[in-house]
Amino acid sequence: MRGKTILVVDDEVHILSALQRALRGEGYELLTADSPLRALDILKVRAVDAILSDHKMPGMSGLELLARAALYCPKAVRLLLTGWTEEISPSQVERLGIRALLPKPWEDAELKAALRAAIEP
Amino acid sequence: MVEPPPSLSGADPATRDILQRLGLEVEILSLPDAQACLARCRAEHIDLVVLDLRLEREAERVLAGLHGEGPPVLVVSHDAREEVALDAFRRGAADCIVVSRDYAQVLPQAVLEQIASARATRERKALEEHFEKIRRFSEVIVEVIPVALLIIDANRRVVGANPEFHRLFHVREYDIVGKLLDAVLPAELLENGGIEELLVHTAQGRSATPRLARILDPAGEPQRVFDVRARPFDDHGGVLLVLADVSERERLSKRVGDLQRYHENIIQNLNSALLVTDRGGRITFANPIAQHILGGAPLLGRRVQEFFPRSSRERHLLLRTLTHGERYRGIETVIARDDASRLPIGISSAPLLDAAGTRVGAVAVFQDLSQIRELQHHALQSEKMASLGQLAAGVAHEINNPMGFIHANLFQMTEYLSDLRRLWERVEVLQTTLAGTEVPAVRDALASLRELSQAVNVEYVLSDFSKALRESQEGSERIRHIVRDLRHFSRGDTEKCELFDVVKCLDSTVNMVATMVKHTVTLEKSYSNLPPLRCYPMQLQQVFMNLLSNAYQAIQERQRESGSAGGKIRIRAEQRDQQVVISVADDGIGIPEECLPRIFDPFFTTKQVGAGMGLGLSISYGIVERHGGSIRVESKRGEGTCFEVLLPLEGLPYPTPEPAA
Numbered sequence: 001m002r003g004k005t006i007l008v009v010d011d012e013v014h015i016l017s018a019l020q021r022a023l024r025g026e027g028y029e030l031l032t033a034d035s036p037l038r039a040l041d042i043l044k045v046r047a048v049d050a051i052l053s054d055h056k057m058p059g060m061s062g063l064e065l066l067a068r069a070a071l072y073c074p075k076a077v078r079l080l081l082t083g084w085t086e087e088i089s090p091s092q093v094e095r096l097g098i099r100a101l102l103p104k105p106w107e108d109a110e111l112k113a114a115l116r117a118a119i120e121p
Numbered sequence: 122m123v124e125p126p127p128s129l130s131g132a133d134p135a136t137r138d139i140l141q142r143l144g145l146e147v148e149i150l151s152l153p154d155a156q157a158c159l160a161r162c163r164a165e166h167i168d169l170v171v172l173d174l175r176l177e178r179e180a181e182r183v184l185a186g187l188h189g190e191g192p193p194v195l196v197v198s199h200d201a202r203e204e205v206a207l208d209a210f211r212r213g214a215a216d217c218i219v220v221s222r223d224y225a226q227v228l229p230q231a232v233l234e235q236i237a238s239a240r241a242t243r244e245r246k247a248l249e250e251h252f253e254k255i256r257r258f259s260e261v262i263v264e265v266i267p268v269a270l271l272i273i274d275a276n277r278r279v280v281g282a283n284p285e286f287h288r289l290f291h292v293r294e295y296d297i298v299g300k301l302l303d304a305v306l307p308a309e310l311l312e313n314g315g316i317e318e319l320l321v322h323t324a325q326g327r328s329a330t331p332r333l334a335r336i337l338d339p340a341g342e343p344q345r346v347f348d349v350r351a352r353p354f355d356d357h358g359g360v361l362l363v364l365a366d367v368s369e370r371e372r373l374s375k376r377v378g379d380l381q382r383y384h385e386n387i388i389q390n391l392n393s394a395l396l397v398t399d400r401g402g403r404i405t406f407a408n409p410i411a412q413h414i415l416g417g418a419p420l421l422g423r424r425v426q427e428f429f430p431r432s433s434r435e436r437h438l439l440l441r442t443l444t445h446g447e448r449y450r451g452i453e454t455v456i457a458r459d460d461a462s463r464l465p466i467g468i469s470s471a472p473l474l475d476a477a478g479t480r481v482g483a484v485a486v487f488q489d490l491s492q493i494r495e496l497q498h499h500a501l502q503s504e505k506m507a508s509l510g511q512l513a514a515g516v517a518h519e520i521n522n523p524m525g526f527i528h529a530n531l532f533q534m535t536e537y538l539s540d541l542r543r544l545w546e547r548v549e550v551l552q553t554t555l556a557g558t559e560v561p562a563v564r565d566a567l568a569s570l571r572e573l574s575q576a577v578n579v580e581y582v583l584s585d586f587s588k589a590l591r592e593s594q595e596g597s598e599r600i601r602h603i604v605r606d607l608r609h610f611s612r613g614d615t616e617k618c619e620l621f622d623v624v625k626c627l628d629s630t631v632n633m634v635a636t637m638v639k640h641t642v643t644l645e646k647s648y649s650n651l652p653p654l655r656c657y658p659m660q661l662q663q664v665f666m667n668l669l670s671n672a673y674q675a676i677q678e679r680q681r682e683s684g685s686a687g688g689k690i691r692i693r694a695e696q697r698d699q700q701v702v703i704s705v706a707d708d709g710i711g712i713p714e715e716c717l718p719r720i721f722d723p724f725f726t727t728k729q730v731g732a733g734m735g736l737g738l739s740i741s742y743g744i745v746e747r748h749g750g751s752i753r754v755e756s757k758r759g760e761g762t763c764f765e766v767l768l769p770l771e772g773l774p775y776p777t778p779e780p781a782a
């Protein structure tokens with residue numbers, strides 16, 4: 001909870017900005033990446049406690065990113081934030097070990113609660 | 122009896138006198154000498170020459186000249202000696218009369234006898250010649266005729282046969298004469314051909330019809346066929362059998378029959394309509410499908426031009442086939458039936474030619490395209506829906522992202538506003554606290570603050586800020602719902618049977634319709650809480666869309682007809698016993714009573730041509746049926762319509778698991 005690092009990934013910078021706003025009071029250190037490659041670069045040099053990623057991004061999908069992230073940072077909890085919840089099968093989510101699937105647009109309270117629950121062991 | 126005038130010559134007046142008495146029937150010519158006589162005999166027909174032997178030299182010449190040929194000669198002798206007569210006979214005389222007491226009687230008698238005898242001889246000769254000609258004629262016929270002739274006697278033994286018989290039955294003349302018929306003709310022929318019967322009838326003198334006798338091959342097919350006839354040949358029970366080998370004719374006949382049946386089969390079973398016309402366009406042949414498609418009165422004799430609307434280009438094309446022999450392939454056109462209904466068809470036409478290549482008419486093949494049109498329409502609709510779906514999905518996505526942060530930011534802003542408000546309240550408390558201050562700097566600062574807060578109208582700003590944020594959030598919510606509905610609409614590829622909230626399905630359709638109709642019609646929704654049921658959500662959505670669209674159109678029509686504005690569509694979803702009931706009721710123009718039984722029929726429509734083929738309700742009906750449900754309608758012309766869709770409470774049953782291998 002306190003002192004935890006969260007990596008937020010979305011190709012839409014305003015979303016990153018809104019997410020930062022939403023999570024401001026939670027006491028996390030927030031790292032942002034506006035592309036999957038940038039996110040992987042960060043993961044190569046930093047260990048994080050949670051990764052919150054968008055799904056539809058150019059170059060690599062969120063699912064793919066989260067799958068790869070598991071290799072770099074196996075201990076990080078992974079969450080997917082997406083407007084396309086119907087397109088993603090629950091079995092896929094389970095198989096990849098993704099902790100939560102959050103819809104876009106999100107409710108701040110819901111988002112904060114999901115993160116808290118995910119990070120707290 | 123008319124006799125040809127005989128003539129004779131002779132110098133003796135007595136003879137002449139006697140002969141004169143023979144009368145007019147006998148013409149007498151007197152000639153001076155042998156030369157004249159011979160000339161006369163050569164020139165014309167003389168029946169008898171009477172010669173006086175006393176004209177020795179002349180008589181001799183005549184006898185010599187006529188010897189063997191020409192008319193007979195009767196010599197008259199005055200010498201009674203036998204040698205004279207004998208000599209005369211030797212020299213070729215036919216008779217010799219000695220002048221005697223009876224001369225006057227004897228001579229005429231002899232003359233007449235000779236004439237008669239000569240005549241008889243002539244006639245016999247003519248008859249013989251005639252007979253010879255006939256004989257030769259029949260001989261030729263019998264030899265040459267390509268028909269087998271066989272003559273048998275009363276004991277059925279072969280008397281004779283013609284060469285054709287020998288050829289056909291591979292026998293030789295000397296082999297068969299005297300043999301029994303049974304030994305000569307193949308047994309099969311005698312048995313199968315009814316030849317026995319034929320012979321019996323003929324023997325009894327009854328006329329017998331010709332019959333066909335067949336010799337079959339091992340496979341039972343006719344190998345050789347004979348046309349057999351019989352006639353009594355003589356009075357002794359002899360019979361003439363006539364056998365003609367008609368195998369080839371039979372074979373051809375059968376082949377023609379087979380070909381005819383073959384073609385008949387093809388034509389009758391052709392999947393397309395076939396018409397054959399003469400040069401004027403009059404139908405000379407129409408297969409069953411053509412009759413069926415064109416319906417109405419029988420087609421034979423009618424002009425094919427009747428079925429094409431007067432103005433159509435295709436009528437002219439058809440005429441061009443008839444007049445110019447031009448061919449057309451796959452022309453799409455509309456044909457007018459007897460009941461004035463129109464049918465889309467695809468037609469190909471070609472000229473019909475006779476063996477010499479002359480154009481004698483036209484052949485046209487056509488198909489009813491209405492089913493194809495329906496499929497095309499359907500496919501087009503599906504495509505439109507698919508691309509529309511794709512568009513909707515794309516739009517939804519594009520909108521979704523910005524909506525994500527707008528929504529979040531609005532929320533955040535309410536938080537911030539709340540913070541600022543609290544801050545302002547503290548400022549106000551501060552203001553009150555410092556109100557009685559003596560410090561001029563503080564008093565100025567307070568005055569400046571008061572002034573600014575009045576100029577800015579801070580109270581208003583704070584409350585309106587809050588209001589604006591609230592309203593923006595509402596807008597953001599609405600956009601969220603629209604996007605959600607659009608996404609529901611665009612989902613088409615995963616059409617699997619799933620547990621789905623039917624009310625959600627209904628509502629998203631209603632919302633979509635609402636955006637389209639918002640100014641003209643009111644939508645009244647009334648949903649109960651219903652459990653999800655197993656169904657194909659997209660298909661049900663199609664049904665709801667269809668009903669809502671029909672309701673809307675009905676209201677529009679009523680508005681047009683009565684000039685009244687406004688209208689209401691009431692949508693309900695509730696549970697009734699073990700069923701889910703979804704009803705769509707409108708106050709539109711209603712459906713006339715006589716149309717009600719047919720509204721679910723495919724192609725039934727009361728709309729104008731081109732405004733829809735009338736498939737929507739039939740498709741909806743099919744979808745509801747497939748869900749194990751039913752669809753009902755109640756309507757009154759001028760008042761409105763109510764459609765009810767009833768579905769089993771749990772929807773479709775789960776599929777039974779496959780037995781393990």
